[in-house]
Amino acid sequence: MNITQKQFKRCDLISVEGRIDSATAPQLAEALEAITAAGRYKIILDCCNVSFISSAGLRVLVNTQKNCKRYNRGELVLAQIPENIRSTLDLVGFTELFKIFNDTLSAVGYF
Amino acid sequence: MNITQKQFKRCDLISVEGRIDSATAPQLAEALEAITAAGRYKIILDCCNVSFISSAGLRVLVNTQKNCKRYNRGELVLAQIPENIRSTLDLVGFTELFKIFNDTLSAVGYF
Amino acid sequence: MQWGISKTIVVEVSASQRFPGRYESLTKIAEFIRCACAQAGFDSCTTYSVETAVDEACSNIIEHAYGGEDIGEICCTCHLEEDRLVIILQDNGKPFKPEKFRIPKDTIPLKKYKRKKKQGLGLYFIYKIMDEVSFATSPSEGNTLTLVKYKSSPPPQA
């Protein structure tokens, strides 16, 4: 897994490449915690180059979402999720938990 | 000239394709005025597909910039300007008047 | 039940492969599953969801049944039946007694349970994605997890 980040005025974009699974989820959790620890709770996860998300990966996203939404201070949104991943998230009922944008531009423009 | 528009929460993206010259500048002015008339003064002009900007086109941008910056209520910024246009704007001293972004994502993230 | 045979390619109705019980194997297992799904005629979204369920199941085998990497193997067998793909995962680790666990149904198990330990989402994924899930243990064959995915929606009585 490869993580790149970009900070904008009102939100942070975090782009992940590869698998988000039990092996890599802690690394993603760390990157997300660094953002929220800085008092920034509007986060976009760019999934364009994500090849796989396991339940362990999703667990990290759910925890981050809870943290971000607390006190109405922000939100974690997903952008550019590959169709197969999106359809599986749909199947397991997790798309309700995250706003999903087709492109990162709309996601940045949302905040 | 072809204009497409996208409204985000805090800013508007207006993408122009083709020449911005005396013939087409009024059409661009109209589109920009529609945005400012709606009380929206944070505007990104996406120049990715602009082939030419004449002084008449630039005049429209300068007027819009003045209008947007009044009362500190906003700003017109440019994104993805082709290198040759950018260098000519530099030469005539107009790049000082506009913040320029390499990509629209950073421009949306700026507001 | 009859198996169609095309002019040049005999459709393999069953395939089996053993993998070392380590996380590295997960992508190889996914490839194996992808081939079986292709033969079953699943679309890319269904295929990916089955890969996800199998990935979760194999992670559990490594983590919980074996309690670590490189302790034992995972044997993966795919049977292509007329209306379904049957995936069988076998291991020789600690038996899993699903009765001891709250098998997640329709609600996402996001609450904490038992002294701060968080409920995992893996079993929830597996049950949610696959049409049939059953765990079995025998002294001779070890643990057997049978996962079934129907080619179309599951029949009402299934």
Added chain:
Amino acid sequence: MQWGISKTIVVEVSASQRFPGRYESLTKIAEFIRCACAQAGFDSCTTYSVETAVDEACSNIIEHAYGGEDIGEICCTCHLEEDRLVIILQDNGKPFKPEKFRIPKDTIPLKKYKRKKKQGLGLYFIYKIMDEVSFATSPSEGNTLTLVKYKSSPPPQA
């Protein structure tokens, strides 16, 4: 001054073309200028800036000298000299007396002047982009605008 002649291509040192005085002609004139700039060895940014200056000059001819489209022609001549490209634009419209206008220098003319009419930016662009600019009028040849762009920075005394 000597002109280099390559084995197969004779470098044209001068080219001239007439265009109808209408806005449609502007892209054709730009193409003509682009060829001349290529022969002068200008990079794409310099080329685009010269195109811009010529576009402004030709727009002014149509709008101000002729006072409208399809009144007269614009003759465009390019001379490729050793250290510069010389572009000559000729028209038969109303003579332009630049002395009557505030020729913009270094500051961008963004202020309004004379009873709310806004100062145009066209002349400013032309003077800013080109190294030499001169207007002339004669009864026989009409109006002649000479625009010069040096191949490198203009000589200090020029």
